Amino acid sequence: MSTLALTGIGELSTHAPELGVLHDAALVVEAGRVAWVGPSRQAPAADTAYDLGGRAVVPGFVDSHSHLMFAGDRAEEFAARMTGTPYSAGGIRTTVAATRAASDEQLAANLARLVDEMRRQGTTTVEVKSGYGLTVADEARALAIARHVTDETTFLGAHVVPPEHADDPAAYVDLVTGPMLEACAPHARWVDVFCERGAFDEDQARTILQAGAAKGLRGRLHANQLGHGPGVRLACELGLVAVDHCTYLSDEDVSALRETGTTATLLPGVEFSTRSPYPDARRLLDAGVHVAIASDCNPGSCYTSSIPLCIALAVREMGMSPAEALAAATTGGARALGRSDIGHLGVGARADLAVLDAPSYLHLAYRPGVPLVAQTWVAGRRA
Numbered sequence: 001m002s003t004l005a006l007t008g009i010g011e012l013s014t015h016a017p018e019l020g021v022l023h024d025a026a027l028v029v030e031a032g033r034v035a036w037v038g039p040s041r042q043a044p045a046a047d048t049a050y051d052l053g054g055r056a057v058v059p060g061f062v063d064s065h066s067h068l069m070f071a072g073d074r075a076e077e078f079a080a081r082m083t084g085t086p087y088s089a090g091g092i093r094t095t096v097a098a099t100r101a102a103s104d105e106q107l108a109a110n111l112a113r114l115v116d117e118m119r120r121q122g123t124t125t126v127e128v129k130s131g132y133g134l135t136v137a138d139e140a141r142a143l144a145i146a147r148h149v150t151d152e153t154t155f156l157g158a159h160v161v162p163p164e165h166a167d168d169p170a171a172y173v174d175l176v177t178g179p180m181l182e183a184c185a186p187h188a189r190w191v192d193v194f195c196e197r198g199a200f201d202e203d204q205a206r207t208i209l210q211a212g213a214a215k216g217l218r219g220r221l222h223a224n225q226l227g228h229g230p231g232v233r234l235a236c237e238l239g240l241v242a243v244d245h246c247t248y249l250s251d252e253d254v255s256a257l258r259e260t261g262t263t264a265t266l267l268p269g270v271e272f273s274t275r276s277p278y279p280d281a282r283r284l285l286d287a288g289v290h291v292a293i294a295s296d297c298n299p300g301s302c303y304t305s306s307i308p309l310c311i312a313l314a315v316r317e318m319g320m321s322p323a324e325a326l327a328a329a330t331t332g333g334a335r336a337l338g339r340s341d342i343g344h345l346g347v348g349a350r351a352d353l354a355v356l357d358a359p360s361y362l363h364l365a366y367r368p369g370v371p372l373v374a375q376t377w378v379a380g381r382r383a
């Protein structure tokens, strides 16, 4: 097996606890994984070497929450919202209609375009949800297509009740937990529910998550985005690995997150794009809660694919330090997906990294909106 040495790393943020941040570092890759990491002068001989010219290197970003299986765009809705129309969950239905009308090829092409956009901004792992098909066939095909680009696929049939079931939401829950789950489970690793007023309530969410678990799918939850509610406590009660949004939290919610170790995934691009109050990351971190940052990239409430933007927002708007924000977008995202092989650059990790045209990771927050990611490597190869 041949080895590759990445040399000339001006600053290496390993996010491996025993290594921290190294200067004038090198990293050796073998079989797609980190085989050695340390100071350049101690680097072992490798078959080939690649000089990164003094640039900063960070672990590839782990985007643990996105909705990339869709068609169409909602730029007009965004423009309306920016001029005073409040966001409501019903806007999802616009995308459902466009997604149902799209061909498999159109959906796959839009997904590929967005994944490529993410790669160019340093994301090396992305979770992708269904949730804009909302029929058995449309949800299953979304997940089957997504499975070609990521192992982290999530069945979100319980995104919103589709118009044809508006009069009988209970029948829709029966569909989600019955034939739809049956068709989707083979293509998914996760099951998710939008537990929010106007979407699905606590009992419905519990029923759907338990049905998913019976089919081998691990649970995650959209909760406490638009107001206080039962979702975060439900996620903790069920021992879910992550609960996402967490904008409106009671003291009891924060305690439950700390006690269960459920990761709170914050999605600051949503608050930015909906001009809404940001979650209080500082409160969560100070309480000892595990925090992740993800994009929530979707055509309605947040159409950014940029984790660097999310890092900048987390620092500027949510009270996180640049180091905390980078950790939340790497190790935090990995934790939110139950993964220990990604999100850090310790020995044995998958060699996923972002090379920055900057001397330090601090520039991710210090230079918002600047395309600093010069190269993205996935499993030891230029992506």
Ligand SMILES: [Zn+2]
Pocket (backbone or CB within 6 Å): 065, 066, 067, 222, 296
């Ligand atoms: Zn979402």
